[in-house]
Amino acid sequence: MAEQAVYEELVRQISAFGAVKRELGRALPADCPSGSAAVLTLLERHGDMRMSKLAELLAVDMSVTSRHVAHVAERGWIDRSPDPADKRGRILRLTPAGRARVEELARCTTRLLAERLSDWSDDEVTQLTLLMARLRRCFDEQSPRTPAITT
Secondary structure, three states: OOOHHHHHHHHHHHHHOHHHHHHHHHOOOOOOOHHHHHHHHHHHHHOOEEHHHHHHHHOOOHHHHHHHHHHHHHOOOEEEEEEOOEEEEEEEEEOHHHHHHHHHHHHHHHHHHHHHOOOOOHHHHHHHHHHHHHHHHHOOOOOOOOOOOOO
16 A cells, blocks of 8 residues: 555645646537536437436536536527336437537547647557556446545
């Protein structure tokens, strides 16, 4: 197990990572803020879904999800159709314009990362990606290693 100071530095680095996310958000087109980009990306990655599932994946409440969904629907990037299993619900799905938008968003963020990491080797970028994925898995809600917080 690493020493306390190593974990303290890791906490500082994770806290400062918000600046990276904000910079990536600024690279997005003005008509597609980060919340809308997240909706489109999740639909592209996970396929058609109900709004409740999207809210869960976004880790925000339904009112926030509804605003993001309304934004992308107004632009024609998603369709909202009745859920055959429950007519009160809606199934969200990407339109062809939405798929094109996801591709454009990926190009924007990839271009920024390539620019900012231009002095990194491919191996270093791969190592960072693998370590970040491993860190995320450690905090996955399904992870048996996630201890309960007691007060």
